[in-house]
Amino acid sequence: MKILNYTFFVKVKILTTLLMFIIYTGSNAQTTPDWVNNLERSYPNREWVAVTGQGDSRYQAESNAMNALARVYKTDVAGITQASQQFSQIINNSLGSKNINFEESSNFFQEVDVSTNIKGLIGIQIDTFRDNRGTVYVCARMNRKESASRYSGMVRENAAIINNLLAAAGTSGTFENYARLSFANALAQATDNFQNILEVLDSTAVNRRPAYGGAASIKAKMLECASRITIGIIINTEQAVNRALFTRAVGSFFKERGFKTNEHGTGDYVLRANIRFEDIFQNVISCRYFLDASLENRNGVSIFSFTEDDRKAHRNSQPEAGRLAARAVEISFKEEKFAKEFDLWLNSFIE
Secondary structure, eight states: OOOHHHHHHHHHHHEEEHHHHHHHHHHHHSSSOOOHOOOOHHSSSSEEEEEEEEEHHHHHHHHHHHHHHHHHHEEEEEEEHHHHHHHHHHHHHHHOOOSSOOOOTTTHHHHHHOOOSSOSSEEEEEEEOOOOOOOOEEEEEEEHHEEHHHEEEHHHHHHHHHHHHHHOOOOOOHHHHHHHHHHHHHHHOOOHHHHHHHHHGGGGGEEEEEEHHHOOHHHHHHHHHTTTTTTEEEEEOOOHHHHHHHHHHHHHHHHHOOOOETTOOOOEEEEEEEEEEEEEEEESEEEEEEEEEEOTTTTTEEEEEEEEEEEEESOHHHHHHHHHHHHHHHHHHHHHHHHHHHHHHHHHGGO
C-alpha cells in the first residue's frame, strides 16, 4: 500500500512539474515581443525605419541599435551625434537674435532623448526586452510619416534663414558679411544632414532639396569673402622670440578662417596686442601674463577688444614658468579665450 502511495505521489509530482514548465514556457513565449523574432511584421518598412540591437546589457543593446540606425542613414554614430551637437550650438548662438527665430526647432533639445545611447535623432521610439537568459533586446524605430513631417519642417525653416543670410551678405570683404556667411555655412551643414535623414524617411524628398545648393557652395562664398579681408598684426611684447610666437599664433587663427594676414601691421583691419609678463616668487615660482588685444577698422576705431590675465606656475624653474605662460597666450589666440570671444563677437552680427 505504501508502495502504491509513493508511486502515485511521484506521478503527481512529475505531472505538476511538467504542467508548470508548460505554463512557464507558454507564458514566456507570450511575453516575448513579436519584433524580437520578426521586425518587419511588427514594423513594416513602408511605414517605419526600424532596427534592433541586442547585448548583455541595455547599454550594449542600445549602442548596437544606434549603430544599426546610423548605417540606415549611411553615416556613423559620431556623424549623427556631431550634427546634433552642432545644431544645438547654432540654436544657442541665435538666442536673443531679432532676425533669426527657430520656431520648428524650438523643441529640438527636448525631442532628442539624451537618456539613452540612441541620440541625435528626433521622433525615436524605443522598446526594451530582456529574455530569461539575460540577453537584452532593443527596438529603435521612427515612424516615416511623422518623422518626415518634423524633419521637412526643420529643413524648410533652416533653408529660409540661410537664404535671408545669403541675401544680406553683400560682395564686399567685411566682417559683417563674413559673419553672415559663416553662420549660414554652419546652419547649412546641419541642414544637409537633416535633408539626408529626410530622404531616407521619404524617398520623394530628393526632389525637394533646398535651393541654397548645399553647405559646400556656401563655404566657398564664405572663403571668398574672407579672402578679400587682410588683417594686419602688431604684437608688442618684450622678448623677440615671444613676439614671433604670438604673431604666428594670431596669423594661424585668422588664416584657418580664410583671412589674409600681414605681419607688418597693415591691412583692412589691424589686430594690436600688448602682452607682458610678471615673475612672482612666493610659495611656488610662477609667471603672470597680461594680454590686451584690440581689432581696429580702417579708421583706426576699435571694433573688438579682449583682455585676459592668468598665472602659470612651476615647482623650481622661473624660465619654465615663463614658458608655460607664453604657451598659454599662444593657445588663447589659437583656440581658447581669445578665439572663443572673437567667434562670439562675429555671431553678434547676425542679430
